[in-house]
Amino acid sequence: MENKKIKREGAVIFSEYKRGDSINKLKEISRDDVLFELKESGLKGRGGAGFPTSTKWMLTAAAKSDKKYIICNADEGEPGTFKDRVLLTDYPELVFDGMVVGGFTIGAKEGIVYLRGEYEYMLADLELYLNNMRKDNLLGNNIAGIDGFNFDIRIQLGSGAYVCGEETALIESLEGHRGEARNRPPFPVNTGFMGHPTSVNNVETLSAVTHIVLKGGSWFRQYGTNKSTGSKLFSVSGDCEKPGVYELPWGTTISELLEKVEAKDTKAVQVGGASGICLNKEQFSRTLGYEDIATGGSIIVFNKDRDMIHVLKNFMEFFVEESCGQCTPCRIGNTKLLEGVEMIEKGEFTFRYINELKELGKTMQVASKCGLGQSSPNSFISILNNFSEEIFNQGNGGTNGK
Amino acid sequence: MLVAEKNSLTEEIEKMVEKHGATRAALMPVLQDIQRNHKYVSEFAQQEVARLLNIHPVEVYSVITFYSFLNSEPRGRNIVRLCQTITCDLIGKEIVAKAIERELGVKFGETTKDNRITLEFANCLGMCDQGPAMLVNDKVYTKLTPEKAVEILNKVK
Ligand SMILES: Cc1cc2nc3c(=O)[nH]c(=O)nc-3n(C[C@H](O)[C@H](O)[C@H](O)COP(=O)(O)O)c2cc1C
Ligand code: SF4
Numbered sequence: 104m105e106n107k108k109i110k111r112e113g114a115v116i117f118s119e120y121k122r123g124d125s126i127n128k129l130k131e132i133s134r135d136d137v138l139f140e141l142k143e144s145g146l147k148g149r150g151g152a153g154f155p156t157s158t159k160w161m162l163t164a165a166a167k168s169d170k171k172y173i174i175c176n177a178d179e180g181e182p183g184t185f186k187d188r189v190l191l192t193d194y195p196e197l198v199f200d201g202m203v204v205g206g207f208t209i210g211a212k213e214g215i216v217y218l219r220g221e222y223e224y225m226l227a228d229l230e231l232y233l234n235n236m237r238k239d240n241l242l243g244n245n246i247a248g249i250d251g252f253n254f255d256i257r258i259q260l261g262s263g264a265y266v267c268g269e270e271t272a273l274i275e276s277l278e279g280h281r282g283e284a285r286n287r288p289p290f291p292v293n294t295g296f297m298g299h300p301t302s303v304n305n306v307e308t309l310s311a312v313t314h315i316v317l318k319g320g321s322w323f324r325q326y327g328t329n330k331s332t333g334s335k336l337f338s339v340s341g342d343c344e345k346p347g348v349y350e351l352p353w354g355t356t357i358s359e360l361l362e363k364v365e366a367k368d369t370k371a372v373q374v375g376g377a378s379g380i381c382l383n384k385e386q387f388s389r390t391l392g393y394e395d396i397a398t399g400g401s402i403i404v405f406n407k408d409r410d411m412i413h414v415l416k417n418f419m420e421f422f423v424e425e426s427c428g429q430c431t432p433c434r435i436g437n438t439k440l441l442e443g444v445e446m447i448e449k450g451e452f453t454f455r456y457i458n459e460l461k462e463l464g465k466t467m468q469v470a471s472k473c474g475l476g477q478s479s480p481n482s483f484i485s486i487l488n489n490f491s492e493e494i495f496n497q498g499n500g501g502t503n504g505k
Numbered sequence: 506m507l508v509a510e511k512n513s514l515t516e517e518i519e520k521m522v523e524k525h526g527a528t529r530a531a532l533m534p535v536l537q538d539i540q541r542n543h544k545y546v547s548e549f550a551q552q553e554v555a556r557l558l559n560i561h562p563v564e565v566y567s568v569i570t571f572y573s574f575l576n577s578e579p580r581g582r583n584i585v586r587l588c589q590t591i592t593c594d595l596i597g598k599e600i601v602a603k604a605i606e607r608e609l610g611v612k613f614g615e616t617t618k619d620n621r622i623t624l625e626f627a628n629c630l631g632m633c634d635q636g637p638a639m640l641v642n643d644k645v646y647t648k649l650t651p652e653k654a655v656e657i658l659n660k661v662k
Contacts, residue, residue: 340633
């Protein structure tokens with residue numbers, strides 16, 4: 104792996120920050136002040152679901168319990184996403200300081216990082232980093248000299264299951280169970296890890312908090328748009344000259360992004376990973392943000408030579424493997440959708456059946472128990488709709504036009 | 506398994522349980538430690554974990570089967586996981602996989618005769634900007650070419 108630290112540019116996440124600064128700031132401000140700045144910032148969860156972070160922390164802070172937890176969701180399993188990897192390896196100060204601020208605000212004594220098993224190679228460095236924080240009184244007892252503020256962080260590994268990124272499946276896994284999503288409600292903010300109030304936050308969300316506490320909510324919201332405040336990290340991969348992590352303000356269009364990463368002859372852009380949607384050329388003027396396309400930031404670029412049925416098949420195979428199998432719409436549905444893709448590939452389909460599968464996809468979107476099954480039909484539906492000309496009309500039989 | 510081997514495995518697991526705590530919540534870390542050392546969690550190990558954590562062995566088995574990085578069947582001394590997800594797929598996973606299979610004389614999903622390497626595919630490793638990527642145990646290798654991948658695996662003991 105390439106591990107020279109690149110100097111990255113960005114207005115918010117990649118702006119200047121010195122380890123410990125936001126923790127030290129807690130000496131001057133109260134937990135209500137933190138909540139106020141967060142509300143002012145308009146920050147929404149960066150893990151994909153986009154729930155307002157101030158609300159989540161307010162609810163966890165208000166819940167009554169002798170124990171509370173803040174969990175950093177470092178499961179990053181969505182295909183095409185690697186921004187959390189970059190934050191954890193190159194900017195651990197943002198992630199961990201954000202967790203300390205979270206502990207302070209919601210009243211947790213323990214923070215847990217759920218680190219995907221695929222990232223085990225980071226573990227030694229991260230543990231060392233935490234030890235240094237302990238030495239410098241940024242973790243432990245009376246942190247930064249704040250009387251009675253005791254908080255520590257531990258890291259627990261995942262073991263290769265995409266669904267464990269879903270917050271209730273993650274908690275199941277932390278408790279030593281199969282990573283099967285729970286029914287919600289109750290929500291983790293009331294009944295989370297070991298039954299205690301728990302805030303699960305994405306790596307990037309916590310990194311944003313670190314800056315907001317120090318620089319203020321209004322500083323944050325000057326970037327982005329009215330409904331999508333601040334900036335976002337995008338993980339860009341696929342057919343472009345400059346793949347990597349980019350910090351861009353919300354409101355950026357797909358074309359602007361493509362230009363930045365020097366993509367040529369682009370035919371399709373998958374936004375949001377396998378569970379996201381696939382856009383064709385006519386849609387490149389659409390904007391990234393909660394007003395239009397909300398996303399956790401995975402951007403995969405496909406050039407004119409790519410076979411969209413091959414792409415779709417790869418996504419559907421992913422979901423068939425990663426479905427936890429708990430509920431029927433997702434377990435059976437994804438298998439049926441994959442079979443449909445294979446039929447198209449072989450040229451053994453009827454339009455009637457493919458339309459039935461699209462309807463099945465819509466049923467899965469509403470009837471599945473967790474976000475995996477609710478979002479897995481997105482690429483099926485969007486690829487077949489947005490690339491129908493190439494897939495169905497230019498093909499000669501099953502060869503998909505090639 | 507010989508009695509002496511059993512005893513030493515029991516001792517090893519007892520140490521892990523001591524480190525992580527004798528609670529259900531320690532199950533994953535304990536299983537991960539066993540997996541790391543032995544590349545799989547044998548039936549005997551499962552029973553010992555169940556006994557020490559005071560849960561039913563079936564529970565332990567059911568957790569192992571859920572996670573793709575935990576195995577209940579023996580694997581080679583090293584586990585290779587080549588990323589099969591979209592970006593790595595587009596950028597040459599297939600030719601890397603073929604080269605590895607030719608060189609080792611086994612297919613993905615199999616273990617070499619000398620028990621040195623088990624080949625598996627994995628879903629997105631989070632290295633999409635540097636694909637094709639693979640894990641050898643917990644180490645990650647990126648920007649693989651067929652030649653580079655084979656060279657890396659030849660060095661694995
Ligand atoms: C199948 C599935 C996988 C998910 N994977 C992740 C993940 O890897 N990282 C993450 O932060 N959130 C993931 N989420 C979203 C989490 O459930 C949760 O919304 C998020 O961690 C909350 O943090 P945030 O509010 O800071 O975004 C996933 C959701 C689903 C349904
Ligand atoms: S939607 Fe899929 S992953 Fe989620 S609970 Fe149902 S079967 Fe499991």
